[in-house]
Amino acid sequence: MRPNALFFSVLLAAAAVHANDAAAQGRQACTNGHTRLPPTVNLRLDNDLFGGQDQGYSNGIQLTLVSPNLADYTDDPCIPRLARWVNRHLDALQPAQGFEQRNMIATFAQGIFTPTDFSRRDLIEDDRPYAAGLLMGLGYNARTGDYLQTTQLQFGIVGPSALGKQVQNAVHKALGDETFKGWDNQLHDEPVFRIVHERMHRYSAGDAHNGTWGWDAISHYGGSFGNLATYANTGAEVRFGLRLPDDFGSTPLRPAGENTAPTRHYNTGDRPFGAHLFLTSDVRWVLRDITLDGNTFRHSHSVDKRPFVGEVGYGIAVMRGRWKFALARYHRTREFDGQKQTPVFGSFTVSRAL
Template sequence: MAIRSWLPLALLALPSAAAHAAATCTGSALREHPPAVNFRVDNDLFGGRHQDQGYTNGALLTLVSPNLRDYTDDPCLPAPARWLNRRLERLHPGRFEQQNMIVSIGQGLFTPTDRSRADLIEDDRPYAAALLANFGYNARTGNQLRTTQLALGVVGPAAQGKQVQDAVHRLLHDEKFKGWQHQLHNEPVFRLLHERMWRRPARTPAGWSWDAIGHGGAALGNLTTHGNAGGELRAGWKLPDDFGSSPMRPAGENTAPTRGGRLPGWSGHLFLTADARWVLRDITLDGNTFRRSHRVDKRHVVGDLGYGVALIHGRWKFALARYHRSREFEGQRERPVFGSFTLSRTL
């Protein structure tokens, strides 16, 4: 079945699986951390004028499970998830106080700066699109969290990047990018990521307060290979008991296990996040692994600085963020700037 055929089915299947979890789970699992569906959109147009380049657009739909007794037999997970987890058992963490699972599907698009050129722009980043499914396992003890995530997918024309971008630009009556014939070739990709987080919690979680969250980890795969470290600061009213509000973090945006559930009424906070990466491989810059393709000389040290706001009321949460990234390759004209918004709903 072509990707353009099964992608809509997958997007419909994730909310259906979340509804199944809500229907079959009972007790403290639902009270402390009910199943949720998150939808995130990243776009460099949110970063300001003349920013339609680099990491130009991304979309991610994520299903978050309730807190689980285990990953293979808990009735809060639908049967296909339990079947999958038996085959990914090596990725599961050991015994912790709380644990949950996430499943997501998403697409990312990468383009050079000049959309009008149909020739190969050798000194700018390659055209690339990635379509990925991600399976994540979070485990929490107190104010420490471990997350292990496996991403599987494809880079190249099969990821449907040109078609998606053309459709969006047609809808917005915007000029199309003309060089997609030079995009990376089709290649199956994977990435295994592990990250650990430490949180200094709010002293008064029901009122005005602040917290701090540190993180460090690494990723291995032909999609990306890197090591990273950073942190996040948050300040506001009724801070959530989770591990960050930055949508770009592997366990951010209320996907990690929580204690006590969300506080009643309105809550909101500001957040500031930073991350530094030592990059050994990035297929969107290095080009295809086994075939000749367009590539650029990447920089091995890359940093992100992000800031945003999150609002929560009842079952709904909305987060808006903006990110500034250092230059990713030699000769890059502008530092990338892009925005992100996330809409979440617990079931």
């Protein structure tokens, strides 16, 4: 689904214009002397356009909104009313007291999964099922110093109602590309959920964000529970470059990877140019993955998944002012018995502090 990048780039541009106007009005209305770290919006596109194959995990799109720090300004009128209302009703997900930063996260995502042979209309029993998921999530990042923990509740639907067939075919037909023929064999509609929790530690060699070259390393461990996916995972990321951001990773692909807690040390409007290279890894012990195991309560296509899956990614991130761009390429081990090729795909992330 290479053309998707074009479509979502247009959407991002329109959203950015609207966000600029809204943010400017908000800054004028909220000038009571406090120094506030701004909310952040992240748009991530995973696709073979950036390197890989149009199969397996064929395409993913995720929009993430990260609120300002709620630890000190929970009832601040400068924080949107909806965010304050949701914050008051999410006690079960909120971290314990004692964190210097607490940021609410809202995510909206779609993922599309297809087998290798796009031309076959019959059920390909030895390849992964056709599947699509449409999800939204709510949760919190909580930070103290170089420690961050994140908890997210994600819910949505897997199956025809997730619109994977329509999205993929519409884009392919518009550009004259071959469409995948086997969508009639996709998983049945099933409501899905999972709760994801991860903890991250950052190890830094000095203040590399202060205009110098440097490196840092971020370790993580955690897991997911639900009929969408159940697993335990651990891994790390290493970064080297100029003016490293004071955050916890650059375009990580994990569900808990949208860990962009607004940084403590820069004025986003005046942030000078910075860039760095990164290498990231993750290992998972997978007990359930609905896109491989099939529907939970109905008979459906499934494959024999492998319990242990590893992933390595590498890329570059560039920052200037309120913007951050990151381009990455990921290599994953085989996820099920009989998988013909190891998965390879790319990811492009655009972040902006509003």
